[in-house]
Amino acid sequence: MIDDFRMTPGVSSxxxxxxxxxxxxxxxxxxxxxxxxxxxxGDIETIVPPRAHFRTDEFRILKSGAFASWLTETGIQTVGFRPLRDAMRGV
Structure with a gap:
């Protein structure tokens, strides 16, 4: 069902x-x-101090709309979990 998996890259700011x-x-x-x-x-700096910037940078990029623009520019379509759930159930 899932062809590939990607996650928070974890790079410098x-x-x-x-x-x-x-x-x-x-x-x-x-x-x-x-x-x-x-x-x-906020709290993330206490939870994972050396890697907190991974998540705060990600928040900044998502909030800015840049990520959504890149998706649009490349023709990538997003989908939520409901269609995936239905596909797994055979609906």
């Missing part, structure tokens, strides 16, 4: 925009599950 854009541009044909973990600043 300086590389984050280019890395997320590349993530979108290199998605293969088929159904890819992209697991993202955006967070605002």
């Amino acid at each position: 300086e590389e984050s925009d280019a890395t997320y854009k590349r993530l979108v541009e290199t998605l293969p044909p088929g159904l890819t599950f992209v697991a993202l973990h955006p967070n605002t600043s």
Whole structure:
């Protein structure tokens, strides 16, 4: 059912925009599950201090609309869990 899996890249803040854009541009044909973990600043710095920027950078990119624009530019369509659930149930 799922052809590929991608997740939060985990790069420096300086590389984050280019890395997320590349993530979108290199998605293969088929159904890819992209697991993202955006967070605002605050508690995340206490939970995972050395990697908190992974999640806050992700939040910034998603909130800015850049990620959505990259999806549109590349013709990537998004889908929620309901159609996936229905497909697994054979509905």
